[in-house]
Amino acid sequence: MARLVTLIGGSGFLGTALVEQLARTGARIRVMVRRPSAAQHVKPLGELGQIQLMAGDIRSEADLAAALEGAGAAVNLVGILAPSAGASFEAIHMFGAELAADVARRKGVERFLHVSAIGADPGSPSAYGRTKGEGEARVRRALPAATIVRPSLVFGPRDGFTNRFAALVASPAPVVPVIAPRTRFQPVFVRDAADGIARALDRPGETFEFGGPEVVTMREIFERLLEWTGRRKRLLELPDAAAGLIAAFGFLPGAPLTRDQWRMLQRDNVVSGTCPTLEALGITPTPMGAVAPQWLERFRPGGRFAPLRA
Numbered sequence: 269m270a271r272l273v274t275l276i277g278g279s280g281f282l283g284t285a286l287v288e289q290l291a292r293t294g295a296r297i298r299v300m301v302r303r304p305s306a307a308q309h310v311k312p313l314g315e316l317g318q319i320q321l322m323a324g325d326i327r328s329e330a331d332l333a334a335a336l337e338g339a340g341a342a343v344n345l346v347g348i349l350a351p352s353a354g355a356s357f358e359a360i361h362m363f364g365a366e367l368a369a370d371v372a373r374r375k376g377v378e379r380f381l382h383v384s385a386i387g388a389d390p391g392s393p394s395a396y397g398r399t400k401g402e403g404e405a406r407v408r409r410a411l412p413a414a415t416i417v418r419p420s421l422v423f424g425p426r427d428g429f430t431n432r433f434a435a436l437v438a439s440p441a442p443v444v445p446v447i448a449p450r451t452r453f454q455p456v457f458v459r460d461a462a463d464g465i466a467r468a469l470d471r472p473g474e475t476f477e478f479g480g481p482e483v484v485t486m487r488e489i490f491e492r493l494l495e496w497t498g499r500r501k502r503l504l505e506l507p508d509a510a511a512g513l514i515a516a517f518g519f520l521p522g523a524p525l526t527r528d529q530w531r532m533l534q535r536d537n538v539v540s541g542t543c544p545t546l547e548a549l550g551i552t553p554t555p556m557g558a559v560a561p562q563w564l565e566r567f568r569p570g571g572r573f574a575p576l577r578a
Contacts, residue, residue, distance in 0.1 A: 424458030
């Protein structure tokens with residue numbers, strides 16, 4: 269792949285893994301981010317001059333036009349988990365995604381891939397899922413040949429998923445609260461997701477769903493974290509009414525939880541079975557247990573080098 273690939277929002281957790289994956293193929297990579305000074309960590313992932321950073325906002329047509337100039341392929345990775353004063357779900361997931369696809373079409377970009385999420389559905393009870401679903405529809409209207417990728421929870425060494433929950437498990441509290449204990453997830457390893465996105469770029473017009481090889485409940489995730497970190501604690505399943513009340517105040521002990529995120533947790537986050545998956549791209553998904561204990565060692569009692577309790 270000796271072409272220029274533009275990543276819109278390519279300095280986050282998944283974006284960084286994708287930069288590294290694309291760099292291995294020999295592609296030249298242009299990463300558009302709001303603050304290039306905070307994205308310097310992606311530069312060493314390729315050869316000298318292979319990776320270019322530029323400032324830009326997905327809501328700016330001029331910024332997108334500059335970022336997509338001369339690109340043969342582009343990936344939109346921009347998404348938010350909660351709205352802020354400067355960015356709403358509608359502005360980022362809908363307007364921004366549509367604008368990026370439209371500018372890519374006008375700039376003659378041959379391959380455009382939009383990263384969405386499992387649970388994207390215009391009829392979703394959560395604003396996140398609803399705007400993700402409407403964003404997909406807008407991307408397809410602007411650019412029918414766009415590829416769409418919907419990952420489940422993405423895990424890896426620097427994720428905000430296993431590390432956050434492991435920190436909760438490792439806290440001094442003797443009891444660990446578990447919200448939505450029966451909700452099912454299909455976590456996908458970040459390197460598998462990045463590899464899948466790179467390969468899916470050459471599958472125009474298709475929609476993929478990326479999940480790992482195992483479907484696990486929220487409670488099972490916490491049980492595994494206890495095992496991998498050598499902790500012995502009681503798991504307290506919070507009733508829906510209690511968890512919903514906590515979410516109304518925007519905070520769960522150990523982690524923020526918005527009301528909208530609580531609504532998202534009312535639905536399973538697994539592949540639907542109606543879309544091609546990682547296997548269709550020749551990728552065998554990595555189980556969490558094969559890799560997660562390696563970076564969760566630091567949460568053991570006594571630290572990384574302490575022996576694991578029997």
